[in-house]
Amino acid sequence: MALEKHRHIIMECVSCGLCQSNCPIYKQTNLESNSAKGKMTILFALLEGWLNWDEVAERMYECTTCKNCQATCLSGLDIPAVVEAARAELVKRGLGNKISAQLVENMQKTHNPFGEDPKARNRLKELAEA
Amino acid sequence: MSGTIKQLIQVVGETNVVSAKVDRIAYSRDLTPYFAVPDAIVFPMNTEQVVKVLTLLNEKGMPVTPRGGGASFQGSSLAVRGGILLDLSRMNKIIEISNEDMIAIVQPGVRYETFEHELQKKGLTFPHDVGSHDAATIGGILASDSNGHHAYRHGRVGAWIQGMEVVLVDGTILRLGTRAPRYNMGYNLAALFAGSEGTLGIITEATLKLAPRMPVEATVGAFFKNLDGLINASLAISMSGIDAGTLEATDGYTVKTISDVMNLGFPTCEGNFVGDVQGFDEENLQRKLMVMERILEEHGGEDITIARDEETINKLWAPRLEIDTAIVKVHPGYREFGFAAADPCVPLSKQAEAIREIGRIIRSHDIIAAVFCHTGIGIIHPAVLIDPRNKEHWVAMKKAEQEILEYVVGIGGVVTAEHGFGYVKNQYVRQAVGSIKLELDKKIKKLLDPKGILNPGKMGLDTEERDSDVGFIYKEYVTDQEMTE
Numbered sequence: 001m002a003l004e005k006h007r008h009i010i011m012e013c014v015s016c017g018l019c020q021s022n023c024p025i026y027k028q029t030n031l032e033s034n035s036a037k038g039k040m041t042i043l044f045a046l047l048e049g050w051l052n053w054d055e056v057a058e059r060m061y062e063c064t065t066c067k068n069c070q071a072t073c074l075s076g077l078d079i080p081a082v083v084e085a086a087r088a089e090l091v092k093r094g095l096g097n098k099i100s101a102q103l104v105e106n107m108q109k110t111h112n113p114f115g116e117d118p119k120a121r122n123r124l125k126e127l128a129e130a
Numbered sequence: 131m132s133g134t135i136k137q138l139i140q141v142v143g144e145t146n147v148v149s150a151k152v153d154r155i156a157y158s159r160d161l162t163p164y165f166a167v168p169d170a171i172v173f174p175m176n177t178e179q180v181v182k183v184l185t186l187l188n189e190k191g192m193p194v195t196p197r198g199g200g201a202s203f204q205g206s207s208l209a210v211r212g213g214i215l216l217d218l219s220r221m222n223k224i225i226e227i228s229n230e231d232m233i234a235i236v237q238p239g240v241r242y243e244t245f246e247h248e249l250q251k252k253g254l255t256f257p258h259d260v261g262s263h264d265a266a267t268i269g270g271i272l273a274s275d276s277n278g279h280h281a282y283r284h285g286r287v288g289a290w291i292q293g294m295e296v297v298l299v300d301g302t303i304l305r306l307g308t309r310a311p312r313y314n315m316g317y318n319l320a321a322l323f324a325g326s327e328g329t330l331g332i333i334t335e336a337t338l339k340l341a342p343r344m345p346v347e348a349t350v351g352a353f354f355k356n357l358d359g360l361i362n363a364s365l366a367i368s369m370s371g372i373d374a375g376t377l378e379a380t381d382g383y384t385v386k387t388i389s390d391v392m393n394l395g396f397p398t399c400e401g402n403f404v405g406d407v408q409g410f411d412e413e414n415l416q417r418k419l420m421v422m423e424r425i426l427e428e429h430g431g432e433d434i435t436i437a438r439d440e441e442t443i444n445k446l447w448a449p450r451l452e453i454d455t456a457i458v459k460v461h462p463g464y465r466e467f468g469f470a471a472a473d474p475c476v477p478l479s480k481q482a483e484a485i486r487e488i489g490r491i492i493r494s495h496d497i498i499a500a501v502f503c504h505t506g507i508g509i510i511h512p513a514v515l516i517d518p519r520n521k522e523h524w525v526a527m528k529k530a531e532q533e534i535l536e537y538v539v540g541i542g543g544v545v546t547a548e549h550g551f552g553y554v555k556n557q558y559v560r561q562a563v564g565s566i567k568l569e570l571d572k573k574i575k576k577l578l579d580p581k582g583i584l585n586p587g588k589m590g591l592d593t594e595e596r597d598s599d600v601g602f603i604y605k606e607y608v609t610d611q612e613m614t615e
């Protein structure tokens with residue numbers, strides 16, 4: 001499993017929380033599960049068998065992989081590499097990102113990623129011209 | 131539990147109660163080896179909601195553990211008895227910054243650096259820069275009576291509380307102090323709540339004294355072949371009357387590890403010194419720097435560097451701050467743990483001896499040690515860096531912890547001077563403060579929290595054990611009970 005390769009990083013996280021300061025997701029939610037600290041705790045619990053893959057999926061997709069956390073991390077840990085490895089495993093297990101799947105489906109059905117009627121664009125054009 | 135959660139949702143709203151297992155687990159750790167999962171996390175948005183939540187939980191007799199950023203070193207904000215983790219981080223408004231009164235009024239969830247950033251725009255500072263930076267909240271800093279990096283110059287945070295709003299366990303709102311700089315009106319209860327680690331009430335607002343931001347500053351670094359020279363230099367700087375901001379030391383083993391791993395080319399030494407100093411103008415700063423440089427030289431300081439640019443400043447601070455980054459490069463999977471000997475304090479004249487002896491004690495158990503010291507104020511921070519999958523390392527950490535604390539008390543020092551007792555020091559509390567003080571503390575606790583629901587299991591107040599009511603991150607962890615078997 002790709003995540004096993006990163007087990008040492010998950011272990012090296014000391015739960016200090018320095019990574020909260022510039023995480024764009026955590027800053028919006030103030031929810032520890034969204035910070036790198038929370039993610040490493042969640043993945044640690046997953047590897048120990050205290051959580052299942054389907055329980056962690058949503059939280060693993062709530063990350064932009066921006067690496068801001070690495071910049072402030074007490075131990076300089078490459079958190080996005082761990083998150084990406086977790087995502088790869090999730091996809092293998094049929095737990096891909098529901099939002100990505102929805103975007104693809106929307107594109108196929110309506111040619112618009114948000115599933116809106118493409119004609120709506122014409123209304124914008126009309127408004128702009130008016 | 132589900133009935134209580136429904137009632138809590140009625141008070142704070144659905145988005146402010148979190149009870150999914152994955153999220154509860156994300157709140158189960160801090161730097162200590164413990165794993166303590168709360169039953170739910172509740173985020174109040176204002177004082178009124180704190181009042182209602184506490185009233186409800188006090189009626190039910192359910193444990194409530196206050197939490198700010200959760201950056202505690204000592205298990206202080208872990209829900210060791212389960213129940214509700216009361217997370218104040220969403221009460222994060224800076225209500226007012228006043229240059230005229232030199233105060234700020236803030237909610238408890240305001241983050242330290244975010245606050246400083248706003249103060250900076252107005253030429254002010256709240257100079258209690260804890261090493262946990264933006265992970266720390268003002269509520270957590272006050273409730274821990276924290277000791278920032280500039281505590282040498284500015285002291286502990288408690289003295290900077292001009293006013294406070296505290297919600298007591300029965301929902302009563304207690305207001306202490308005002309915008310006026312001083313009051314002397316009976317017992318100083320603000321000082322009691324500062325450092326109470328969330329065991330007596332919830333801080334919902336604080337009026338904080340501010341200081342002017344000094345316009346110029348410099349960082350000074352030096353290496354010493356002999357730790358006595360370093361400590362004497364630090365003392366001479368204090369005696370010179372220079373109001374340095376901070377004076378710090380790192381032991382030679384740590385300097386070498388960091389230098390080797392990060393390729394920094396530091397000279398061989400028994401200790402590294404780093405400090406900073408501020409001035410109200412360039413001339414004032416230069417005069418202080420001249421004296422500091424001379425003192426460092428006279429006491430055997432080598433490679434003395436004065437830095438004003440970020441890159442050199444970071445290099446000078448590397449011995450003090452980069453051990454965690456360095457260690458994982460040479461020992462993958464190793465890490466630091468919050469243990470009970472993380473923050474003792476010794477008489478100033480014993481600092482050199484204590485840095486040496488504490489390092490020796492830890493290394494004598496075949497584990498890696500890094501030893502730091504706030505040399506102006508006698509606080510020593512030993513760090514143990516271990517492989518958590520190795521049972522022997524846990525045994526070594528616990529033996530070293532006990533020996534360090536015995537040694538420190540033996541030379542006239544104290545068990546804890548920065549992080550407080552939290553959970554990890556429960557079994558050392560009586561020995562540290564004596565039975566008379568501990569029993570008095572218990573009476574104060576009983577008066578303010580008769581059912582003992584506020585942050586239970588901490589500060590030796592309702593148990594003098596650790597390891598007995600909590601889970602562990604690593605199955606290899608060796609409990610106190612196993613140590614005595």
Ligand SMILES: Cc1cc2nc3c(=O)[nH]c(=O)nc-3n(C[C@H](O)[C@H](O)[C@H](O)COP(=O)(O)OP(=O)(O)OC[C@H]3O[C@@H](n4cnc5c(N)ncnc54)[C@H](O)[C@@H]3O)c2cc1C
Binds near residue numbers: 016265279327
């Ligand atoms: C990397 C690192 C460096 C650190 N450096 C320092 C340092 O330089 N100096 C220092 O003193 N400490 C330091 N600490 C310890 C810790 O960060 C500080 O004590 C900090 O003040 C904790 O703030 P917090 O918001 O994270 O508190 P938390 O961990 O959330 O809580 C700390 C305590 O306060 C209580 N509490 C929190 N909010 C409230 C409230 N509103 N009302 C009542 N009780 C409350 C909690 O119950 C707990 O007992 C460091 C920690 C780390 C991880």
Ligand code: SF4
Binds near residue numbers: 023026064067070079
């Ligand atoms: S990489 Fe993910 S966890 Fe890290 S700061 Fe960016 S969004 Fe947050």
Ligand code: SF4
Binds near residue numbers: 013016040077079
């Ligand atoms: S800063 Fe790094 S070590 Fe600290 S909690 Fe975040 S990921 Fe873990």
